[in-house]
Every structure is written in C-alpha cells, then in structure tokens.
Amino acid sequence: MTTKAQSIEAEAKHLANGQVKVNNWSSPGVAAFDFRSDIVTTPTTRMLDAIASTTLLDDVFQEDPTTINLETFIADLTGKEAALLVLSGTMGNQVAIRAHLNAPPHSVVCDYRSHIYCHEAGGVSSLCGAVMRVVRPSNGKYMTLEDVQKETVMSDDVHTCPTKLISLENTLNGIVTPLEECRRISKWAREHNLIMHLDGARLWEAVAAGAGSLKEYSDCFDSMSLCFSKGLGAPIGSIIVGTKAFIQRSRWVRKTIGGGLRQAGVVTAAARVSVEDTFLGGKLAATHERARQIAKLWEGYGGKTANPVETNMVWFDLEAAGVSVEKFIELGEKAGLRLRGGRLVVHYQIGDEAVRRLESVMQAIFKGKQLNGDVVHGAEKLQEMNVVR
Numbered sequence: 223m224t225t226k227a228q229s230i231e232a233e234a235k236h237l238a239n240g241q242v243k244v245n246n247w248s249s250p251g252v253a254a255f256d257f258r259s260d261i262v263t264t265p266t267t268r269m270l271d272a273i274a275s276t277t278l279l280d281d282v283f284q285e286d287p288t289t290i291n292l293e294t295f296i297a298d299l300t301g302k303e304a305a306l307l308v309l310s311g312t313m314g315n316q317v318a319i320r321a322h323l324n325a326p327p328h329s330v331v332c333d334y335r336s337h338i339y340c341h342e343a344g345g346v347s348s349l350c351g352a353v354m355r356v357v358r359p360s361n362g363k364y365m366t367l368e369d370v371q372k373e374t375v376m377s378d379d380v381h382t383c384p385t386k387l388i389s390l391e392n393t394l395n396g397i398v399t400p401l402e403e404c405r406r407i408s409k410w411a412r413e414h415n416l417i418m419h420l421d422g423a424r425l426w427e428a429v430a431a432g433a434g435s436l437k438e439y440s441d442c443f444d445s446m447s448l449c450f451s452k453g454l455g456a457p458i459g460s461i462i463v464g465t466k467a468f469i470q471r472s473r474w475v476r477k478t479i480g481g482g483l484r485q486a487g488v489v490t491a492a493a494r495v496s497v498e499d500t501f502l503g504g505k506l507a508a509t510h511e512r513a514r515q516i517a518k519l520w521e522g523y524g525g526k527t528a529n530p531v532e533t534n535m536v537w538f539d540l541e542a543a544g545v546s547v548e549k550f551i552e553l554g555e556k557a558g559l560r561l562r563g564g565r566l567v568v569h570y571q572i573g574d575e576a577v578r579r580l581e582s583v584m585q586a587i588f589k590g591k592q593l594n595g596d597v598v599h600g601a602e603k604l605q606e607m608n609v610v611r
Contacts, residue, residue, distance in 0.1 A: 250571035255579065256560040260424075260453040260534065260569035268499065269456065269492035276487035281307065282477070288487035292494050296461050299497075300446065301437035304469035305461050306476065307490060311337070311423045313481055314447030314460040316345040319352070319387060321472040322417045322445065326351035328386040331373050333365050334358050336391045337421055349479075353383045363530070364399040365390060367406040376414060391421040392439070393428050395565075396513075396535025401434035401442075408442035418442060423449040423460070427533040430506035444468070453506065453534065453569055454496035459489045505570040509534040512577065513568040519581055523588040528564065538564040545587050553583045556595035 247270040256262040279286040293305040308314040315338050319330065330346055332339050334356035338346055346352050355373045359365050374385045388411055392399045404420075411418050420443040429436055440446055445464040450456035462472060476482060483489065500506065510533050517531045520538055528537040540550055540563070547563045554561035557579040566580075585591040 255576045257566040258562040260567045263455040265457045269495045272491035276491035278485040281486035282482040289490040292490040300440040300463045302463035304466045305463045311449045311460045312342045314462045317475045318445045320475045323350045327383045329353040329383045330387045331355045332389040387417040389419045393424045396533045398428045398433045404442040420446040422446045450493040454500040456493045456496035459493045509568045523584045534568045536566045540564045556593035
C-alpha cells in the first residue's frame with residue numbers, strides 16, 4: 223500500500239526527473255549562501271501552506287478573493303486608491319508606464335543605472351514609443367531635482383520630444399533616494415503636469431532603513447511598482463498601485479502583454495505572506511545590519527567599498543583589492559558561496575555561516591589563505607546573472 227509520503231516523493235521525482243528533495247520549502251537551501259541577489263530567496267513552508275489553502279478563482283474576471291484582498295491590502299499600505307497584481311517587476315514598470323503614456327512623441331527621464339533603462343529589454347521604447355533621457359546623478363548616488371531639470375524637455379518646438387514622465391528607482395544600487403528629494407522632484411513635476419512613477423522594487427528596504435513610510439513615498443508618485451520576490455521571499459509576483467482609473471487602464475494593458483492569470487491565488491497567497499512575515503515582520507532591518515558587518519570586515523582587511531552601505535547591498539572594490547571578478551567568483555565557489563562580482567546582496571536567509579565563509583574569501587585575497595573547495599559552476603556561469611538586479 224502506497225503511503226501519502228511515498229506518493230509525494232514519487233511525484234517530486236517525476237516533476238524534477240529525480241533531482242529534488244521532497245520538501246524544498248522547509249529550508250533556504252543554497253540560498254543561504256548566495257550573495258548574487260535577493261531574488262534567490264526561497265519561499266517558506268508558511269507560503270506553501272497559504273498556497274495549499276488559497277482560493278482558486280479567476281483574476282481576469284476579478285473574482286478571486288485572495289487576489290482582491292492582496293490588492294486592497296497593498297493599496298491601503300501605500301495610501302493609494304487601488305492596486306493590480308503583475309507577474310514581475312519588469313511587467314509592473316512596463317504596464318504602469320504604458321498606462322500613463324498615450325501617443326508619441328514623448329520622453330521618459332530616468333537614472334542611467336535604472337532597471338527600466340538597462341534591464342527591461344527596451345520595453346519603454348518598444349511598448350510605449352518613448353525616448354529615454356538618462357540622468358547621471360551629480361552627487362554620484364541619487365537623482366536630485368536639479369539633475370532631473372537638466373534632462374527634462376518641456377519645449378513645444380516640433381523638433382523636440384517632450385518629457386511626459388519622470389521615473390525614479392528606490393532603492394538603486396542599495397542607495398536610498400531621500401524622501402525630501404522625492405518630494406522636491408514631485409512638487410516641481412506636478413507644477414509642470416509631468417507624471418511621476420517609482421520603480422519601488424526595493425522600496426521596502428528604504429522604508430526598513432527608516433527613510434520614510436510607504437505612504438509618505440507613495441504621496442510623491444502617481445504610480446509605484448513593488449516586488450514580492452526581491453528580498454521578501456515570495457516565489458513570484460509584483461504589484462502596481464495608483465488611482466482607480468490608472469489601475470483600470472493598467473488591467474487592460476496587462477492583458478495585452480499576457481499578464482492575466484486564472485487561479486491567481488497560488489501567486490497572491492504567497493505574496494501576502496511575504497509582506498506580512500518579511501516586511502511587516504521586521505526581517506529587513508537585520509539584513510542591513512549584516513551588510514554593514516560585511517563591509518566592516520572587508521575594510522578591516524584593507525578593502526575599499528565602491529558605494530555606501532545604506533540598506534542590504536555591499537559593493538566591494540575588487541580592482542582596488544587587486545583581484546579580478548572571475549577570481550573572486552571562483553574563490554567564493556571554493557568557500558561554498560555563490561557570488562557574481564563586487565556587488566553582494568544580503569537577504570534575510572543569509573546567516574552567520576555565510577558571513578564566515580565570505581570572511582575566508584577575504585582572507586584568501588588579502589592574507590593568501592588557501593581555499594580547498596571545488597569550483598562547480600565557474601565564473602562565466604555565475605556572471606550570467608549580471609543582468610539581473
């Protein structure tokens with residue numbers, strides 16, 4: 223007689239061709255030693271329980287209670303009228319910007335490092351027909367009003383492409399755009415009838431760092447996108463917030479790019495848990511403290527950091543340390559870590575053992591310590607994540 227446990231094990235082996243643990247939700251697994259990004263966090267058993275007990279109605283028909291409740295919950299947290307589930311941060315940004323913009327010509331002003339410019343496959347241009355005007359922050363950290371004003375086009379000259387939308391990203395490279403600066407840019411933008419969008423994939427981190435509340439940041443923007451799968455640990459999903467009219471148009475745009483879901487509760491149940499357990503549960507602040515600890519260790523061995531540590535990212539200056547990116551990644555593999563270069567992203571599943579292993583990498587670089595582990599993936603494979611934030 224086949225037991226339930228045997229049946230589950232057999233199905234797990236079938237789905238993954240035998241290469242699987244029966245319950246991958248019970249521990250972080252390799253994510254506990256993966257500094258490449260906070261997208262590598264693994265979902266928890268509570269998320270699995272939430273998925274198992276979720277509602278299974280249609281989101282395109284706007285019938286699923288779990289999904290509707292999540293959208294209402296996030297709208298309330300941010301102080302916006304409405305919200306809309308999307309499958310990824312990229313989809314959230316693209317749907318929001320497309321919903322805001324009508325017929326060209328128009329231009330979008332953003333940071334030259336921003337995700338919508340560097341890592342969304344040219345979606346703003348291909349989906350919206352918009353020209354991207356990029357800003358290099360004069361302070362080297364975040365865009366200021368003065369930076370934005372220099373790149374904003376408000377001429378009625380037929381040779382120009384007028385700016386209609388300003389997009390900020392917070393956090394960007396782990397650095398917080400201060401609330402007061404967002405307010406300055408927003409006030410000026412509204413005086414000139416310009417739309418404000420925030421790529422808030424990691425806005426949770428800025429809030430956890432004490433920079434301001436979700437509602438305070440939300441007040442500065444006409445729309446925001448927020449990710450559940452970066453840092454919060456959900457397996458999939460993001461959300462956009464704005465007015466009811468904006469969300470209704472966004473729902474339409476989402477449909478045109480294949481973003482409608484049927485039994486959406488399997489996504490939104492886990493997303494709700496990620497917000498409650500990780501963000502509201504206070505786990506992000508601990509990652510910031512661990513990031514500062516790692517930076518202090520690196521600097522204690524004589525290393526330099528390329529950016530200030532304000533949230534969960536640490537930027538090692540590998541060139542100043544005399545080590546190549548490829549060598550650094552290989553040393554990490556020998557220590558049992560997954561690295562992708564000088565940017566280390568600390569998520570809530572990174573623990574003390576991962577930091578100890580990382581210190582052994584530092585000792586190999588600065589003290590000549592020999593590491594005897596194996597290089598399994600190789601630098602080239604792990605660097606493939608360079609395009610993923």
